[in-house]
Amino acid sequence: MTRLVVEADGGSRGNPGVAGYGALVRDGATGRVLAERAAPLGKQSNNVAEYSGLIAGLEAAARIDLAADVEVRMDSKLVVEQMAGRWKIKHEDMRRLALEARELCSARSAAGGSVRFTWIPRADNKDADKLSNDGMDGLTIDRSYADGPDATAVDATRPAAVSERHPDGPADDADKGLVTDPVPGAAPDLGAPTRILLVRHGLTDFTVKGRLDGRGGGDPVLNPDGEAQAQACAAAVRRLVGTEVRVVTSALRRARQTGDAIAEALGTTATSDERFDEQGLGDWDGKSMAQVAARWPDELAALRTDPAYARPGGESHDELRDRVLAGWRDVVDAGGTTVLVGHRKPFLVVLAEVLGMPHDRFWRLALAPGSLTGVEVWADGNASVSFVNRTSHL
Numbered sequence: 001m002t003r004l005v006v007e008a009d010g011g012s013r014g015n016p017g018v019a020g021y022g023a024l025v026r027d028g029a030t031g032r033v034l035a036e037r038a039a040p041l042g043k044q045s046n047n048v049a050e051y052s053g054l055i056a057g058l059e060a061a062a063r064i065d066l067a068a069d070v071e072v073r074m075d076s077k078l079v080v081e082q083m084a085g086r087w088k089i090k091h092e093d094m095r096r097l098a099l100e101a102r103e104l105c106s107a108r109s110a111a112g113g114s115v116r117f118t119w120i121p122r123a124d125n126k127d128a129d130k131l132s133n134d135g136m137d138g139l140t141i142d143r144s145y146a147d148g149p150d151a152t153a154v155d156a157t158r159p160a161a162v163s164e165r166h167p168d169g170p171a172d173d174a175d176k177g178l179v180t181d182p183v184p185g186a187a188p189d190l191g192a193p194t195r196i197l198l199v200r201h202g203l204t205d206f207t208v209k210g211r212l213d214g215r216g217g218g219d220p221v222l223n224p225d226g227e228a229q230a231q232a233c234a235a236a237v238r239r240l241v242g243t244e245v246r247v248v249t250s251a252l253r254r255a256r257q258t259g260d261a262i263a264e265a266l267g268t269t270a271t272s273d274e275r276f277d278e279q280g281l282g283d284w285d286g287k288s289m290a291q292v293a294a295r296w297p298d299e300l301a302a303l304r305t306d307p308a309y310a311r312p313g314g315e316s317h318d319e320l321r322d323r324v325l326a327g328w329r330d331v332v333d334a335g336g337t338t339v340l341v342g343h344r345k346p347f348l349v350v351l352a353e354v355l356g357m358p359h360d361r362f363w364r365l366a367l368a369p370g371s372l373t374g375v376e377v378w379a380d381g382n383a384s385v386s387f388v389n390r391t392s393h394l
Helices: 046-064 077-083 092-110 122-136 205-209 224-241 253-266 289-295 297-305 317-334 344-355
Strands: 003-013 017-027 033-044 069-074 114-119 141-144 194-200 246-249 337-342 372-377 383-390
Touching: 003 033, 003 046, 003 122, 017 046, 017 122, 033 046, 033 122, 046 069, 046 077, 046 092, 046 122, 046 141, 046 383, 069 077, 069 122, 077 092, 077 114, 092 114, 092 383, 122 141, 194 224, 194 253, 194 317, 194 344, 224 253, 224 337, 224 372, 246 253, 253 337, 289 297, 317 337, 317 344, 344 372, 344 383
Parallel strands: 003 069, 069 114, 194 337, 246 337
Antiparallel strands: 003 017, 017 033, 033 141, 194 372, 372 383
């Protein structure tokens, strides 16, 4: 089992003041640095910066090996104790960031790995502290190494993974945010990967009320909060992928509305593909999860565990999987960068395929409305998940 060490830090010159974060990932056996991250945060508190460093470190570790055991080392007693569940989180910004970090931990657990948190003295966290100061100085750093920072056999044909710019500078480079780098054990050069950014649609009234809204149901539209989420997604996506990108949505209205907002921000037009529609739930469409769980508990369990089970008028997981993966293969074969706007269950199908997760376990992955998930696929079929359920833009 691979063991990784994440060292993370964040700081603010003024608290709140000019803030930035830094994080790095080491090989747990050798101590070699495998990845470094840093970025400015504008005006934020120390604690927000520290949590942001933690999230960046967990995301970097996910790109290396999602199934590895990870030890997170930080000199913030507050973050370590809160993530361990021993201290309460009072502030809303920190609760949101802690939830995002826990979702990354849950994704690792679902893939077979683990995360534990260790407090270390500030003197032992100098490398992460230096990176966080780079972030406060306005630098954005995204470096990965094949065999540590002194490696000589790095795949030079892949794009450089370091960007340095002022936080208010242009975000028109498609490699900002979704960056491909050599990783430990990387195969020979296969060229630039296909990059897919999965965006779950914004909130609807059905989402808020816990009502099922599959393919063939009421097809609800975004509510006002969902419309605001769509605009926030549009801004975040532009920062991540630039403008040389395709936007593909499901055929359902909530996904098309979210995708149209993103496409407008990118200066392009979204196209719809019904293969990415939510699973058809037949006679359960429009009912609340509470109603379904109370009246059909055995059938609900079957829906989650039996890939052949389908409701009357609905479709089974196997049927959903066949159509979603057919669409996914077309997106991958198109190459370049695609923003795919859709729904939780189809995206779980994609992530299960990429990560090799069985149907009865992928439910553990969190994909909130308006969340972003990054996937990269190479010519030989190998893939990596850059980040999951990113919601910091909301």
